[in-house]
Each structure stands twice: as structure tokens, then as C-alpha cells.
Amino acid sequence: MAERMRLGFVGLGNLGAPIAENLLQSGHELYVYNRTPSKSIPLKEKGAIVCDGVASLARQVDLVFTMVSDDAALKNIVQGKDGLLENGRPGQIHVSMSTILPVTAEAMESLYTAQNKKFLAAPVFGRPEAARARKLNFVLSGDEITRKAVEPLLKDAGAAGIFDFGNRITAANTVKLCGNFLIAAALEAMGECLALGKESGVDVQQMWSMLTQTLFTSPVYVNYGNIVLQQKFEPAAFTAKLGLKDMNLVLSQAASVNQPMPLANLLKNNLQELVESGRENIDWSAMSIVSQKNKPETVVHG
């Protein structure tokens, strides 16, 4: 456990809230801010100090964690005269846990460096239940001294694993996008696989048990497989809306390096269909049934 510190936490969503709570439980003094104030209440009851804006939060603490929904939200809380950067203490460290474009992380690092402050990229793999169980996996990149200083705090935040990708600030968010793409691809594959088995009259529960005992023993297949089998997409741990945002980031990054990703395109289209049909707040794993739902109405068994 790290030495007791005065920490800030901005963004108390599905994943931000349990991470902030871990920091509190690890003994740190915690200043929190969330755009929707009601989300701060449970943390206030556990001892967090609720701030009325990011400027007042930035003035109180030595290090700020942020976990916000997208690149625009991050720029919004950092920049401007009421932003984290302008109001931060000298030498303040900003640890960004959000899934954002590598190029956004790079822009943030430049802004912070110009003010002799530090920006670190620390996106995270894990759903809210993993945060509560302290089984998160953080991917880390940026300035070396800052990385070493922050590692013990990530353990306090609920890290089971911390994967250090070195000095290049863009690395961690690239890895995060690659990982989220891989998860989304597995979801679509599971959906099509289970639909084919079911429609062909196989006991898909048994089939899934076999596949996850042999070739597909990973947590992604075991955990999401159960969700897809039961089609239990609510409550969402990670919404279709956020999934679509991430697939757009993947495609944007791919375009910036001129890399064709036909599977990422397919995943984006399925997530978009979920969102456009008004299901943006169900779990993104529902992407797995989009193809199935697109069956022609008249079913002719051949």
C-alpha cells in the first residue's frame, strides 16, 4: 500500500466509482468530482470530499485520476481557465484511466509538460465486478519517474496486474484499443457460433462448456459466453454506446496508420445498429445477437 496521499478522482461512472472506492479503502484522502452530482453521494458517505468542480479539486491534491467517457470529455476537464491543468498545483500528476486515442494522450502530455506537470496514460481492463474484487489490469505508459511513483497507487486502486509499456505516452492507449477490439471480436464470434449451434439443434450449453474447457478457456469466453447464452444484457457493465465509441476509436487509429480492419468495421456496424435502435444503454455484449436478430422473418429450414 502506498503512503497516504491527497488524491483527486474525476469521473464516477460504472468503473470509476468502484476504483475511487478502492483508493478510499486503501487509506487515501480522496477529493471527488462528477458531472452528475448524485453519483458522488455513495462515496461521500464513505469519507470522500466532494468538490463542486475540477478547478477546486485540482487546487487540493497532488495527483488526479480521471476516468471519463471519451476524448472530448477529457479535453473538457483539462483545458481552459477552469480546467485541471490551469488550476493544478506545481508538479501535479494527472493519471488518465480513460480509453482514448493515443494521439489525444500525446496532446495532453505536451500540454502538461509545457507547464512542468505530468500526464500519464493508465487505461484499464476490467468490468466493475473486477474493480470491486481488485482484479483490474492496468496498462501504463509515459514518463519513467512518474510511472514508478504511480505504480503503488494503481495497486491501491485495485490493480491485480500493471503492465508497463515504457516512455512513449501513446503506447498504453494503443494497447487498450487493441485489447478492446479483441474482446469485441470474440463477442461477435460467440454470437454467431452459438446461434449456428442453437439453430442446428445442438445443446449449446454443453457445446459452450466443451469449448471453454478446451480451446477457449479464457475469462473473456467463459464470462461473456454465459451472458450471451442467457442473453442477460441488463444491467449493463459496459454499454453499447461506450462500445461503439471504442470501435470508432479503433477505426480512427487504424485509419491514422493506414491499416485496413474489416472485422473492426463489422463490429462497429453491429454496435451502431444497437445504438440506433435505442438500445445504447444495454451491455455491449448484446452486439453478439445483432446478426441473429437480422434473420429474415420467414424461416425456411433447408
Place this chain on the structure above:
Amino acid sequence: MAERMRLGFVGLGNLGAPIAENLLQSGHELYVYNRTPSKSIPLKEKGAIVCDGVASLARQVDLVFTMVSDDAALKNIVQGKDGLLENGRPGQIHVSMSTILPVTAEAMESLYTAQNKKFLAAPVFGRPEAARARKLNFVLSGDEITRKAVEPLLKDAGAAGIFDFGNRITAANTVKLCGNFLIAAALEAMGECLALGKESGVDVQQMWSMLTQTLFTSPVYVNYGNIVLQQKFEPAAFTAKLGLKDMNLVLSQAASVNQPMPLANLLKNNLQELVESGRENIDWSAMSIVSQKNKPETVVHG
């Protein structure tokens, strides 16, 4: 180990040969046949009896295993006056390990039942090295008494796992197609993921190590990931040509139950591109680099 039996084995390809060798090593008397005679030589040297056709093989044995390349090849060795069925002893059992359409397995079962003989579907998951290490996973369906009788022989053939899907003859081949689809989907996902990471300047070896330690711990991601990272697609353990055949079977089965599978379509197209460009005999995991190879010639980093 099962009681010593007189067994037949037809189809001594990449996977058939080591399975046949396992049966020999388990102490059975083994009669073998392969269309290309030279492939029988290594087994002959280990004690197998080489037959000059499936008819003479069928007359010698109580049970025949087959591992042939496709539905047509299976029909070809079974049917006609020189086929396995016509020449088989009374009550002979045919255990089909090939990856074929469920409907083909159903047609075979009907033919065998009409002659009071038995046909069992026992497709197998595992590459040649898994066969040699006796770590294969068999999926089994068909007549119950026959299934129970065959299980010990599958252990002798190299099974680490035998998954019994019951009486319906179509079940095992459906599960096999679902599983192969899931592997192919993972290959394409790995290919796009690693290409994105590499083009974005990340240490992809480290990224893959991280992903396979956390979310993607499965054998499929660990083993194929190394092949894709090193782009070591020769010698092939399972060729692009056979992969394409399997994706066509998946799509054919999907069409027969009216199930859209957009990801399976994408995989089929990539495999087809490999085959049409003359790379049909390299490993099917090379599918993972088709999208990457399709990059426009002029690369503009954005």
C-alpha cells in the same frame, strides 16, 4: 486401453497419420489405406498392414476409422461396389473423424443403418502435434451402444477429452463446425489486433504477452498468437485450402438453418484470397495477415 482389435484406418494425412500411429502404439492390429500410397510407408514400417483399396481393408476389420479431406471424399470411399459399406463385415462400425456437414453424417448413418451396420460421428479438435502428444479432443454423436463401445478406442487414438453429444448423429459435426469457426474468427481478430499495434509503434510481443496473461489465456490465442507474431505459416499443420473448405461448410450449414453469419463470410473471403493467390498449402492462420497485406501501396502516416 481397449482390448486388442483389428482396426482399419483410411486417410493418412497430417492428422490422420499420427492418430493411426497412436492406435498402433496402443497395441491394435491396424489395416491402413491412403489414396497416395507413399503416405502409408511410415506406418507400414511401424507394423501396419497396408491395403490396396478400401474394399480389401473393409473385409479384414471390425471397425474402420476414416479421416478424409471432405464430404465428397467420404462419400466416395463409402459408396459403390468397391466402397467400405458394401464390403464391410456384418455389424461393422464406421467412425468418421472428418469435418463434414451434419447432413452428410445423417445420410451416412441412414445408409449404414439400412445394412445393420453402424456409423458414428467423431470429429476431432487438435493439430498434428496435439495428436502426437495424445491431447486431442473428440466430439462424439450417434447410436448410444456404439458410442460406449468406441470411447476406449478414441482414448487409444490420442483423446485427452471425449465430449459425448448424444444420439443425434448431426450434433458432433455441428459442434466441430462451430468450433472451427470460433478458431478462424480468433485468427482474424489476432491478425488485425497485432497489425494495429505494430503499425502504431507498440511492442507487439509485449502486448501479446499481456493479453494472453489476462483476458486471452486460451491455447488458441497463445499458440496461434506466436505463429501470427512470427508469421511462420510453413510448414502447414492445417492448410488454407482445408480452412476454406471448413468455412464453406459453416456457411452452408448456416444457410440451411437461415442464420446470417457476417463474420463467417469475412473469414471465408480471406481464406479464399489466400487460396486464389496460390497460397493454398500454407497454414490457415495466414488468413490473419490477408487484411494487412491488402494495405494500399502508398502508406501515408496520418
